Amino acid sequence: MIVCDIVKVLEYNNYEIKSGNKSYHVMFEFYNVKKPDVGDRILIHEKLLDINWSGYTQPYAFELDKVLLPKHVMLNDDREYIVLGTGGKNFVMKRVYG
Amino acid sequence: MLHDLELIKRKYGEDMMHICRDNLGKILEVEGLLPTLLNKYFYAYHELGKEIIQQDKQEDFIVFMLSKANIKDTEVYLDMGKSAQQLFTEAGYILYPECKTEEDIQAFRHFYRRDDRKIPTYRQGFMPLLDDGEELCTFRGGRLETCRVWFAVKQNVHEIKREFFKQPERQDEYGTSVISIQFTKGKRVRLSIKNRYNHSVTMPDNTFNNNLERIAKGLTVAFEKDFGVRDNIKDCSGFNLELENFVLASDGKYYPYNYEINNVYYCPNNIIIDNFEVKRLPNHQMLVDYLIVDCKNKTIKLYDNKINENFTQCLENKIKSIYAEKNGKIRFVCTDNSEVIMGINKKGQLVALEANSMKECGDSFLRQNKYLVLLQMHSLKSCGQDFLRLNRGLENIDLFSLENCGDAFMCYSKDTRSISLPNLIECGNDFMRYNENLEELDLPKLKNCGSSFLFFNTSLKELRLPNLCRCGDFFIEYNSIIKEIFLPYLNQYGEHFLFNNLGLDLKEIFTNRFAVHHTYKEKNTKLGKLKSSKIQNLDNLTTKIK
Numbered sequence A: 001m002i003v004c005d006i007v008k009v010l011e012y013n014n015y016e017i018k019s020g021n022k023s024y025h026v027m028f029e030f031y032n033v034k035k036p037d038v039g040d041r042i043l044i045h046e047k048l049l050d051i052n053w054s055g056y057t058q059p060y061a062f063e064l065d066k067v068l069l070p071k072h073v074m075l076n077d078d079r080e081y082i083v084l085g086t087g088g089k090n091f092v093m094k095r096v097y098g
Numbered sequence B: 001m002l003h004d005l006e007l008i009k010r011k012y013g014e015d016m017m018h019i020c021r022d023n024l025g026k027i028l029e030v031e032g033l034l035p036t037l038l039n040k041y042f043y044a045y046h047e048l049g050k051e052i053i054q055q056d057k058q059e060d061f062i063v064f065m066l067s068k069a070n071i072k073d074t075e076v077y078l079d080m081g082k083s084a085q086q087l088f089t090e091a092g093y094i095l096y097p098e099c100k101t102e103e104d105i106q107a108f109r110h111f112y113r114r115d116d117r118k119i120p121t122y123r124q125g126f127m128p129l130l131d132d133g134e135e136l137c138t139f140r141g142g143r144l145e146t147c148r149v150w151f152a153v154k155q156n157v158h159e160i161k162r163e164f165f166k167q168p169e170r171q172d173e174y175g176t177s178v179i180s181i182q183f184t185k186g187k188r189v190r191l192s193i194k195n196r197y198n199h200s201v202t203m204p205d206n207t208f209n210n211n212l213e214r215i216a217k218g219l220t221v222a223f224e225k226d227f228g229v230r231d232n233i234k235d236c237s238g239f240n241l242e243l244e245n246f247v248l249a250s251d252g253k254y255y256p257y258n259y260e261i262n263n264v265y266y267c268p269n270n271i272i273i274d275n276f277e278v279k280r281l282p283n284h285q286m287l288v289d290y291l292i293v294d295c296k297n298k299t300i301k302l303y304d305n306k307i308n309e310n311f312t313q314c315l316e317n318k319i320k321s322i323y324a325e326k327n328g329k330i331r332f333v334c335t336d337n338s339e340v341i342m343g344i345n346k347k348g349q350l351v352a353l354e355a356n357s358m359k360e361c362g363d364s365f366l367r368q369n370k371y372l373v374l375l376q377m378h379s380l381k382s383c384g385q386d387f388l389r390l391n392r393g394l395e396n397i398d399l400f401s402l403e404n405c406g407d408a409f410m411c412y413s414k415d416t417r418s419i420s421l422p423n424l425i426e427c428g429n430d431f432m433r434y435n436e437n438l439e440e441l442d443l444p445k446l447k448n449c450g451s452s453f454l455f456f457n458t459s460l461k462e463l464r465l466p467n468l469c470r471c472g473d474f475f476i477e478y479n480s481i482i483k484e485i486f487l488p489y490l491n492q493y494g495e496h497f498l499f500n501n502l503g504l505d506l507k508e509i510f511t512n513r514f515a516v517h518h519t520y521k522e523k524n525t526k527l528g529k530l531k532s533s534k535i536q537n538l539d540n541l542t543t544k545i546k
Helices: B002-012 B014-023 B033-041 B048-054 B058-069 B084-090 B102-106 B219-227 B233-237 B518-523
Strands: A002-009 A014-019 A022-031 A041-044 A060-066 A081-086 A089-096 B093-095 B147-154 B178-184 B191-194 B246-248 B254-256 B259-261 B264-267 B271-274 B277-280 B285-288 B291-294 B299-302 B319-324 B329-334 B339-344 B350-354 B374-376 B396-398 B418-420 B440-442 B462-464 B484-487 B508-511 B513-515 B529-531 B534-536
Touching: A060 A081, B002 B014, B002 B033, B014 B033, B014 B048, B014 B058, B033 B058, B048 B058, B084 B093, B084 B219, B254 B264, B285 B339
Parallel strands: A022 A060, B350 B374, B374 B396, B418 B440, B462 B484, B484 B508, B508 B529, B513 B534
Antiparallel strands: A002 A014, A002 A041, A014 A022, A041 A081, A060 A089, A081 A089, B093 B147, B147 B178, B178 B191, B246 B254, B259 B264, B264 B271, B271 B277, B285 B291, B291 B299, B319 B329, B329 B339, B339 B350
8 A cells, every 4th residue: 555645636536646756647536525635645555556457447436434544554455445634534435336 | 960969958958968969869860850859849948858857757758759750650449440339239239329417327227236126216406325236336426527428238138137147257248238338538538348247246347358349349449430539548658758747738748837726737937728728928927826917907816716816815906016026026016015025936936925014814825835935924913724735845934923824724834844933822723734844833822723733743753832722633643753742731632632643752741631532542652751730531541651
């Protein structure tokens, strides 16, 4: 899992996120939370950002699973969840399909 | 060759000249070719070479230039000379017209299994709740805002029953009997083919590997011809050069930019790129960050009125004269004879601001500004929310008179190492959140603060708030190296007080009345000293205190 900052919010749910000196363009859909803004953070599995991975299909859609992450490191290698840090809180988001 | 290198050096700088000389010898063999190519694909920016080196993109740049010098046509997909509808018919499907409304999309909902086995009905403005079955999240509504949507249904769909398929597989007859074909809107177009099983199989949004050719040969070209849409993600990752803080405009050139807001790019040298169209401001206007200073009409305005920005409102109808000085300063003389001075660097970025007569400002004061390093607003007493919210590197700050501030004050100023607000009494939520490098903080009069105060400040070792009475939730959450906290008057705090101070070096808290939250006990196991005249729940602490 890597921590990425949202550096741009573009139209049509396109986001540019950055981890270290690497940038990624991703499409997200978020359900049941307020749309994040520049400066918010996402904890995400690297595979979801790998354009050559066979499971790479965007937009990635996530719905709210839990409001607060009880422990900082909780998700082990999981491509089915991300953690969205926005509005001073952490939201565990579960991937949805379709 | 020498002449070409000289031209390149003059227009794009010495670094670029070296890159070209060392790596693009083949193109330099043709007199005039390389300067022509550079001129075709890059705006004349003297720092271009430096940017490429700093971003470690020399190799990408070289590949890009070589590809532009030797363009090869590659034909990947066949044109069968048939429409998309015909090709789908031959593959056993009915391709329905593109969904233009929510009703069009909902009309296909009944094909997807629901656990309650009901068939939902859709009325204008009323969306039936998504069931936990196999319904696509497309049916939640809103997909048409970001994607173009089609459905294709097998001609014998009524013979393919869900109950016959006990062990679903993505590519089996049921899973592919109803497919939703969706192309994202915008510059980067991605295709996703959604499976009828949805999440009952793995990678359901990747049916047929998101390759229309696997449904029928020629479908990719047919879709492009019939509907003007094609997945270009591979094109984007190929020879499309990606440079940070550069935008590819519709004239085919890469331009450096200072800001991108609402898909409008604000560039050095008075250039704005709106909807990828290059616009140059007239001579009597100056572009500073995303603000337009108009010397002729004596105004400072926004190009895009959708931006939340209070700075222009503070000066509205108050400017008597504007002086642009050679040392990069712009001086505004106001109708009350007060002055506001902006300091600009060579890229047109606002790096300094003196506004010592300003006493208050509203929400979103220089909200988007990133590059301000010096700020002098000595008389400012109050500010609204999002004050310099996105600024990254404010170093010299004079806010001597500031008494209260709204939410998200200097939220992401990562390079600010020290700040003194000697008169601040009250602050809103998210005060200096994510100020990772803040080492010194002086708030001698602070009485009340909102939630997420100093959230994720990982450099503060000591915090003295001699007058703090009340704080909100998540007070100093995730501060991993803080060792000493002085809160003699704190008597009210929210949830997750000092939560996750995992550095576990927190040795001393001095507070007048301290009630321990159960999570505090779990996370602060190395607490050495707690000084307090009134402590509740002492039992939780006795084993920890040395």
